[in-house]
Amino acid sequence: MNNRRFNSRDRWGASLLLAAVLAMLDQFVKAGVAATLPLGSSVTLTPWFNLVHVLNPGAAFSFLADAGGWQRHALSGIGIVVSLALAVLLWRGVRSRLEAAAYVGLIGGALGNVIDRLRIGAVVDYLDLYWRDMHWPAFNLADVWVVGAAGLLVLASFKPGVAPEPRGQGGTS
Structure with missing residues (x-):
């Protein structure tokens, strides 16, 4: 059995690389949607799921979508600072590890949407879940990363953890 404590610093580069891969995967799917679905179009896939192509200049649930443009830079700045x-x-x-995975998902998702805001001024959304005539606001893979990461943080909060090893204390391993 390995008694060594988890240390996210040991995997920092790999964690940031994984976050970048998540952001790029999000961008790849968004590029595919933009290339194959005209803006504003919808393709029904199941009785509860459509692929759509919409732009959201605001935040979640189109919050601040009609704010006049300043939100593009503010939301991008928030995403970069949080990342x-x-x-x-x-x-x-x-x-x-659970908390580290959550941070990676949050970084990857935040940066996926920041790239859209900086590149085109809005976030490309394409997943449309609904029941009868009730639609959840369209979302994207970056949003899935963020929500999934938030769920991991909730799970991590219930799991007893150990504090990270102190650095610079002169201890031996």
């Missing part, structure tokens, strides 16, 4: 803060926390050490 940097999470990268720093991973560097400093988090208490579990």
Whole structure:
């Protein structure tokens, strides 16, 4: 049995690489949607799921969508600052693999949507879930990463963890 504690700093580069892969996968799917579905179109796949091509200049649930343009830069800035803060926390050490995975998902999802905001001024959404005439707001893979990561953080909060190993204390392993 391996008694060594988890240390996210040991895997910091790999974690950031994985976050970048998640953001790029999101961008790849969005490019495919933009290339194959005209803006505003919809393709029914099941009685509860459509592929759509819509642009959301706001945040979740189109919050701030009609704010006049300033939200593009504000939301991009928030996404970048949060991603940097999470990268720093991973560097400093988090208490579990679950928490580290959540941070990676949050960074990947946030940056996937930041890229859209900086590149085209809005986020490309394409997943449309519905029941009868009730539609959930369209979303994308980056949103799935963020929501999934939030769920992992909730799970991690219930799991007893150990504090990261102190650095610079002169201890031996």
